[in-house]
Amino acid sequence: MSGYSQKTARKPSGNPLRDPRDKRLPRIAGPCSLVIFGATGDLARKKLLPAIFDLAAAGLLPPSFGLVGFARRDWTDEQFREFVLDSVKGHTRTPFRAAVWERLAEGIRFVQGSFDESPAFDRLATTLAELDRERGTAGNHAFYLAIPPDSFPTVCTRLHEHGLAEQLRKRWRRVVIEKPFGHDLESAQELNSAVNEVFPEDNVFRIDHYLGKETVQNILALRFANQLFDPIWNAHYVDHVQITMAEDIGLGGRAGYYDGIGAARDVIQNHLLQLLALTAMEEPISFEPSEIQSEKVKVLSATRLAEPIAETSARGQYTDGWQGSEHVCGLQDEEGFVTGSTTETFAAITLEVDTRRWAGVPFYLRTGKRLGRRVTEIAVVFKRAPHLPFDATMTEELGQNALVIRIQPDEGITMRFGSKVPGSSMQVRDVNMDFSYGQAFTVSSPEAYERLILDVMLGEPSLFPSNAEVELSWAILDPALREWAEAGTPDPYESGTWGPASADQLLARSGREWRRP
Structure with missing residues (x-):
C-alpha cells in the first residue's frame, strides 16, 4: 500500500536557542504564536488553554508568545481573554499567578469567523502580522485544529490560499490535528493527502494525548x-x-x-x-x-x-x-x-x-x-516456570509472573511474582512490588497536552x-x-x-x- 514508505520519517528541527545535548536546562520554545481553531469548544476550554498557562507558569513559553482564538462567536479580544481566564482558573494544574496571566494576556487575540469564510482568514493574516510586528513572534505560527475532522481540508486550503501555510527558511508554519484521523484506511489516506498538499509531513503534528x-x-x-x-x-x-x-x-x-x-x-x-x-x-x-x-x-x-x-x-x-x-x-x-x-x-x-x-x-x-x-x-x-520443585498444594495460590505498566489513574509499575508465605510450611503466593510516580518523584508530572503543545513549538515530532x-x-x-x-x-x-x-x-x-x- 502506498503511504507506508520511509519517506514519511521526519527530522527534528530542534530549538536553535538550546544545545539539545544539554539535559540540565528545560527546553524553552522560541518566538511563536499558537492559533486555535475551535477555541471556544470543550477541548480548548478544559485542556488546551489550561496547558498553555501551565507552560507559561513553568517559564517554557517565550516572552513574545502569542495566542489567537478563531471561532464563530462575535467576540472582541477582551471577551476572549475573559474566556481564557475563566478556563485557566478552573482547569490548570499549577496555582494561578497574576503576574504570569498578565504577561500571557498581552499576546491574546481573537478572530471571529467560520472555517469556509475567506474574509475571516484575511483578518487572521492581519492579526498574525500584527503579532509578528508587536510581539516579535518572528513569523512562526502553529495552527491547532480543535475542530471536526471533516473541516481539516477546508481550513488547510484557506490557510494556503492566504499565504499562512507558506514555509520559509527562517520561519516555520505547523498544523496540529486531533483524532479521529479518518474512519478507515481509505478515508485516512484521503485526509493525509489533503493535509500534506498544504503542509509537508515534517510540519504535521497528529495529537494522540496518550503519547x-x-x-x-x-x-x-x-x-x-x-x-x-x-x-x-x-x-x-x-x-x-x-x-x-x-x-x-x-x-x-x-x-x-x-x-x-x-x-x-x-x-x-x-x-x-x-x-x-x-x-x-x-x-x-x-x-x-x-x-x-x-x-x-x-x-x-x-x-x-x-x-x-x-x-x-x-x-x-x-x-x-x-x-x-x-x-x-x-x-x-x-x-x-x-x-x-x-x-x-x-x-x-x-x-x-x-x-x-x-x-x-x-x-x-x-x-x-x-x-x-x-x-x-x-x-x-x-x-x-517449566519446572516447579514444589508439591501442588504449595503453589495452588501462585499465578503467572507479570509486569504491569499503569498509565492511569495511578501512574506506576507493578511486578507480580511468587513469594513464600511466612510460617513453618512451604507455601508460595503471589505478591506485588510497586513503583508509584507520585511517591518516587517530588515533581508533579505535566499534563499530556503541556508536553505535546511544547513539542509542537519545538518541532519535536517523537x-x-x-x-x-x-x-x-x-x-x-x-x-x-x-x-x-x-x-x-x-x-x-x-x-x-x-x-x-x-x-x-x-x-x-x-x-x-x-x-x-
Whole structure:
C-alpha cells in the first residue's frame, strides 16, 4: 500500500536557542504564536488553554508568545481573554499567578469567523502580522485544529490560499490535528493527502494525548535503559500481553458524536495500537524522532489480526446496571443515541506480531465504557516456570509472573511474582512490588497536552504518529470493522462489569483470562 514508505520519517528541527545535548536546562520554545481553531469548544476550554498557562507558569513559553482564538462567536479580544481566564482558573494544574496571566494576556487575540469564510482568514493574516510586528513572534505560527475532522481540508486550503501555510527558511508554519484521523484506511489516506498538499509531513503534528503521558514515555525508559528486562522481553518468556483502556463513565452528552464511531475507532486504532507499538518495537538506533517512528512503523507493519476474527474478537453495548452505588441507564436509553444502533461501546481484539521477538505471543487489546473502574494499563504476562520443585498444594495460590505498566489513574509499575508465605510450611503466593510516580518523584508530572503543545513549538515530532503509523493502524483494524458491520448487534453487558461474556470466551479458548485491575 502506498503511504507506508520511509519517506514519511521526519527530522527534528530542534530549538536553535538550546544545545539539545544539554539535559540540565528545560527546553524553552522560541518566538511563536499558537492559533486555535475551535477555541471556544470543550477541548480548548478544559485542556488546551489550561496547558498553555501551565507552560507559561513553568517559564517554557517565550516572552513574545502569542495566542489567537478563531471561532464563530462575535467576540472582541477582551471577551476572549475573559474566556481564557475563566478556563485557566478552573482547569490548570499549577496555582494561578497574576503576574504570569498578565504577561500571557498581552499576546491574546481573537478572530471571529467560520472555517469556509475567506474574509475571516484575511483578518487572521492581519492579526498574525500584527503579532509578528508587536510581539516579535518572528513569523512562526502553529495552527491547532480543535475542530471536526471533516473541516481539516477546508481550513488547510484557506490557510494556503492566504499565504499562512507558506514555509520559509527562517520561519516555520505547523498544523496540529486531533483524532479521529479518518474512519478507515481509505478515508485516512484521503485526509493525509489533503493535509500534506498544504503542509509537508515534517510540519504535521497528529495529537494522540496518550503519547504525552509520562508513563507512556516511561515504556521506552523501562525497556531500553534497564538491562534487567531486555533478556526476557520476547516470546521465549512472555506468554501474552494485555493492553486495557477501561472507562467507568457512559456516553452522556457525547452520544450523538459517538454513534457510528464506536470503541474500536475511538480508542483501539490510535491509543492502544500506539501502546502496542511502544511495547513491541525494537530498540531504535537513537532517540531521534525519525528513528523512533521508523521502529514503530516496522512493528505495525508486522502486526495483524488473529483469525478467525469471529473467535478472536468481541464487541458489546452496555445495558443499565450499577456503577458503584449509582444505578445508570443503558446505551439505548442515553439521550441523543439512535435506538437500535449497532455501535459498540466495548471492543476487544487479538493481534499477532510476526517478528522473531514476538512470534506466537498474542496481544489482547480491549477498551470499553461503563466498565468496573477507570484504568489504562499494559500487562506483560510471563510463562510459568517449566519446572516447579514444589508439591501442588504449595503453589495452588501462585499465578503467572507479570509486569504491569499503569498509565492511569495511578501512574506506576507493578511486578507480580511468587513469594513464600511466612510460617513453618512451604507455601508460595503471589505478591506485588510497586513503583508509584507520585511517591518516587517530588515533581508533579505535566499534563499530556503541556508536553505535546511544547513539542509542537519545538518541532519535536517523537510523540506524534506519522502518516505511515496512522494508515498501518487502520489497515490492522479494518478487517475487524468489516466483519463486525456484517455481524449485527453487539453483545450486551451490564454496566459496572468488565464487558460481555464473549470477551471472556475470547481468552478462555486458550486457557487464559483477563486481568481484573
